[in-house]
Amino acid sequence: MLKYISKEVVYNKLWKLIRFPKKSVWREFVTEKVTAGAVACVIVTKDNNIYTGVSVVMDCALGTCAERSAAYQMIKNNETEIQTILTIGRSSYIYPPCDACLGLIKLINPNNINTKF
Ligand SMILES: [Zn+2]
Numbered sequence: 001m002l003k004y005i006s007k008e009v010v011y012n013k014l015w016k017l018i019r020f021p022k023k024s025v026w027r028e029f030v031t032e033k034v035t036a037g038a039v040a041c042v043i044v045t046k047d048n049n050i051y052t053g054v055s056v057v058m059d060c061a062l063g064t065c066a067e068r069s070a071a072y073q074m075i076k077n078n079e080t081e082i083q084t085i086l087t088i089g090r091s092s093y094i095y096p097p098c099d100a101c102l103g104l105i106k107l108i109n110p111n112n113i114n115t116k117f
Helices: 007-013 015-025 066-076 099-108 110-114
Strands: 034-045 050-058 082-089
Touching (some): 066 082, 066 099
Antiparallel strands (some): 034 050
């Protein structure tokens, strides 16, 4: 089972990472049929590399979560082991990964059972 990280860790150690996607990556894109960037995710890998992603919600079933968007970036760079995954909405609400994202995280590397979120 994935482990929760404490609020102190989120606000102290990961605050830089939370602000990073807001300032330089986290742009919202909205059309009549697409909303992208309502939720952002930061992945910190075992090697302390950082990957970010945003949610893409479409007027069909082709959208994706911010977690998977960030995970795809990580996979593209030949990394699979996640130390910490943090997902936040525009209102600063912190989301746990959904079942589909948890499934992906566990499948790409069995050591991700120790991922903190
Ligand atoms: Zn998800």
